[in-house]
Amino acid sequence: PTGVGKTTTTAKLAARCVMRHGPEKLALITTDAYRIGGHEQLRIYGKILGVMVHSVKDEADLRIALKELRNKHTVLIDTIGMSQRDQMVTEQVAMLAGAGADVKRLLCLNATSTNETLNEVVRAYQGSGLHGCIMTKLDEAASIGNVLDVVIRQKLNLHYISNGQRVPEDLHLADRAMLVDRAFRGRRDAGNQFDDADLPLVMAHTGNVANDSSLRGVRLG
Incomplete structure (x- = not known):
């Protein structure tokens, strides 16, 4: 949903992982490739934590990214915010389910x-x-x-x-x-x-x- 603190919560989880395993064991992915500046907040957190942030726009991109990051201990995916009544919710859920990894x-x-x-x-x-x-x-x-x-x-x-x-x-x-x-x-x-x-x-x-x-x-x- 929108405005529930997804990106900040992702950053909090990322910080916990970095403190426990180090930045080299973590990767961040954002699916917010549509909203202007939508991924900038996560990139700022990534820079602070020393973690690379990858941007994907569809299921094919996500599959490629997860395959490239398969050696990471943890990969956190920050999804685009949208209303629960938006028909794109179903598409987003399907994208994560079909990513070819245990998401x-x-x-x-x-x-x-x-x-x-x-x-x-x-x-x-x-x-x-x-x-x-x-x-x-x-x-x-x-x-x-x-x-x-x-x-x-x-x-x-x-x-x-x-x-x-x-x-x-x-x-x-x-x-x-x-x-x-x-x-x-x-x-x-x-x-x-x-x-x-x-x-x-x-x-x-x-x-x-x-x-x-x-x-x-x-x-x-």
Whole structure:
């Protein structure tokens, strides 16, 4: 989706990888070859981290790039931002699925969005290769009830949470205790986030927030 912090989140993941393995083990790819200046932000981050950024425009380009980068420990792909209602979403998902490599897609979910919008986003981006999600903009959200509800009900693996613009400080592994506390703190403050009937779902649902095995980071090494 647009405006959810994809590029900044990609930079945070890249910084974590560089700190762990060194810049020579990482490559960055951007598919944002259409928007004027669309790839410049990632190139700036790449320059700071000492990592080459590759730009691709279609599936054929992506296949070539991934083949050339097959010896890298990690390749992060920053995709073009588009509305979940844009027909190009299907094309983008198909491009990643047909790239000829084990591409694991992580969906960025904006914690400030409504329940309806988040469900629409998940439906649009579901499909082969969806590995899980990253919860973004927690620092801007009055409550995380909506996004947490969608993660649980859609049975998404929640890998990271992002709560600011700092790279890489504001990216954290998902922590169930913090998330549940934050959700109910929002409910106490606003009084309209969860019905009492939803309490068992939040606390005991096996769909991924209350399950340790699902709150895990994408393996960077």
